[in-house]
Amino acid sequence: MKLDLTWRLLRGGGRKGMLGTWLTLGAVAVSTALLLFAVAANHAFEARADRSAWRNPVPAQGEAVAVEMTRNDYVRDQVITVVDLAALKTGAPAPPGMPRFPAPGEVWLSPALQELAGRLPADQLANRYPRPKGVLGDDALLYPGELVAVVGHAPDAPEVRIDPDSRLANPVTKVADLKGEPTEDSVAYRVLALIASVLMVVPLLVFGGAAARLTVARRDQRLAALRLVGATPGQVVGMTVAEAVIVAFAGALTGAVVYALAVPLLTRIRIGGGPWYAADLWPNPLVLVAVLVAVPLLVGLSAVIGLRRVVVSPLGVAKRQTPPGLRAVRVVALLVVLAAFPLLTRGTNLGVIVVAIALPFLCVNLVGPWVVALIGRVTAARARRPARLLAGRRLVDDPRSAWRTVSGVAMTGFVAGFLGLLSPAALTSTAVAGQLEISAAQPQGVAQQARTRLKEAGIDATVNPGKKTVTVALGTSVDEATLDKTRTALAELVPGHVPTTGADEERFSTQIISDIGAGTVVVLSVSFLVAIASAGITAASSILDRRQTYGLLRLAGTPLEVLDKARRAETLIPLTVMGGGAILVGVFCAAPFTMGAMNVSGVVTLAVCVALGFAGVIGAGALSRPLLRSVTDDPAPRPD
Numbered sequence: 001m002k003l004d005l006t007w008r009l010l011r012g013g014g015r016k017g018m019l020g021t022w023l024t025l026g027a028v029a030v031s032t033a034l035l036l037f038a039v040a041a042n043h044a045f046e047a048r049a050d051r052s053a054w055r056n057p058v059p060a061q062g063e064a065v066a067v068e069m070t071r072n073d074y075v076r077d078q079v080i081t082v083v084d085l086a087a088l089k090t091g092a093p094a095p096p097g098m099p100r101f102p103a104p105g106e107v108w109l110s111p112a113l114q115e116l117a118g119r120l121p122a123d124q125l126a127n128r129y130p131r132p133k134g135v136l137g138d139d140a141l142l143y144p145g146e147l148v149a150v151v152g153h154a155p156d157a158p159e160v161r162i163d164p165d166s167r168l169a170n171p172v173t174k175v176a177d178l179k180g181e182p183t184e185d186s187v188a189y190r191v192l193a194l195i196a197s198v199l200m201v202v203p204l205l206v207f208g209g210a211a212a213r214l215t216v217a218r219r220d221q222r223l224a225a226l227r228l229v230g231a232t233p234g235q236v237v238g239m240t241v242a243e244a245v246i247v248a249f250a251g252a253l254t255g256a257v258v259y260a261l262a263v264p265l266l267t268r269i270r271i272g273g274g275p276w277y278a279a280d281l282w283p284n285p286l287v288l289v290a291v292l293v294a295v296p297l298l299v300g301l302s303a304v305i306g307l308r309r310v311v312v313s314p315l316g317v318a319k320r321q322t323p324p325g326l327r328a329v330r331v332v333a334l335l336v337v338l339a340a341f342p343l344l345t346r347g348t349n350l351g352v353i354v355v356a357i358a359l360p361f362l363c364v365n366l367v368g369p370w371v372v373a374l375i376g377r378v379t380a381a382r383a384r385r386p387a388r389l390l391a392g393r394r395l396v397d398d399p400r401s402a403w404r405t406v407s408g409v410a411m412t413g414f415v416a417g418f419l420g421l422l423s424p425a426a427l428t429s430t431a432v433a434g435q436l437e438i439s440a441a442q443p444q445g446v447a448q449q450a451r452t453r454l455k456e457a458g459i460d461a462t463v464n465p466g467k468k469t470v471t472v473a474l475g476t477s478v479d480e481a482t483l484d485k486t487r488t489a490l491a492e493l494v495p496g497h498v499p500t501t502g503a504d505e506e507r508f509s510t511q512i513i514s515d516i517g518a519g520t521v522v523v524l525s526v527s528f529l530v531a532i533a534s535a536g537i538t539a540a541s542s543i544l545d546r547r548q549t550y551g552l553l554r555l556a557g558t559p560l561e562v563l564d565k566a567r568r569a570e571t572l573i574p575l576t577v578m579g580g581g582a583i584l585v586g587v588f589c590a591a592p593f594t595m596g597a598m599n600v601s602g603v604v605t606l607a608v609c610v611a612l613g614f615a616g617v618i619g620a621g622a623l624s625r626p627l628l629r630s631v632t633d634d635p636a637p638r639p640d
Contacts (some may be wrong), residue, residue, distance in 0.1 A: 417586025
């Protein structure tokens, strides 16, 4: 009976009533799609970590079955991951992406490396990996297009001989299997992904909860009327939950479909060296089901929380009595969290740090309505024009609704402040252009062999032996082709040691800084999408909630322009105060991680975010102006 009545009320709300339902569905769809993206990002980095673990060997505790070493080679300013393997006994396990363990002298290349070796002249790349035996499968690769070579050796080959003087980051290791463990690089990326997820998920949860409160006044009026004609509190709660869950579940399914359609585009985001496999960006089926269940439950819970006035005082709702004021304890909670934040982030426990970042985020949302109410009182007291007076009175009358309109952009201000301070400055390279170095235990003999090889290859270079290295100077104007030709000519000059430039040695630091920048753009893009969607949807919903009030004001002679100015003022005034405050809170929370050092790019990021935030809210308000004109043109405004 309750479901039947709920469905009838949902369908019978009229054209504008159904518009409110569609707004809620759209808000839930956006929240679900972006929530799936935030969850899938962690799954994607975890999948990469699992696939790369075999390249980071764990020393055998018992009997070893193979010898393994991972090193980096370079071509055309790209990294080639080379895995050297030698079996110590028969029956050694097959590496990922290969049908069997490589025999001595065999070379297996990834598809992208095989294609590149065929495209470039042999003396620039292919001669380093002659006569490839096979092609590696996706299980051996971090991302599509990765350059990987697996080289088989005899157990006594110099390439896999344990060298205590080796300068390689990954020395030769005797292993009992080829499972390995996640590399330090992959762990760093997973930590960054988790922090980014917190910065994305918290606004999404706030937005999802706010979705349940869209068109809240219309629903409260309707349920209060039912309560007054005899509906029990249980019936009111049941109908509210049913209505919210039905709409939210439809929105969650829509969001899942939207995310599935967006996956091919998301795979093109280059982080960690390359793009993504589509399977990495699709969460586990159990996680997907959990999201599709959790989102409607969250919306239903938020709707029930807002029913206290309807159940306890339906007459007050029907008479539009102003709800009790908000308490300053909200501000105290934020101040306590900010005071404790430096202590919470002082340790190394990742879980504590993530919670510490989320708490001020949530407290900004908690304190927002209280600050909006305070802003309303100040605005109304100092108003000199009708529009400003109407805006101030509206902020005082319903600060929660006003906060819902600007909360998305304000929360994005926190993200921008946090990431703006954390954005690292670009590295200043100290590498000498056109110079290669080779680690060598006997520099004089290696230098002589290098001169011979370079002369045979027709390469003009100066070779100088050092204490533990050999330096090959090609000149500062050397091109990529000559550099790769030199690398190929010197390949395996010192078994297991690759000629590298200073830029090669700085490559990981440069890449992770670039990836942090790309991640910052992704997180801010998601945050702004939430903010703009939130501003647009809640602005339209607010007009629908107050259409009777707007209609009566228009009938009383209030010009439409005054109503529109009042609506803009009640958005931009709290946005200016709360947006600026949220940015400062974000900067404060980022300071313990950076010792307060902000670079120019961080300042630019903040400035762009502020400009985009204001432009987005103004644009969202402009899009809802035709709806304001439509509801005020009704000569006989009435509730549903």
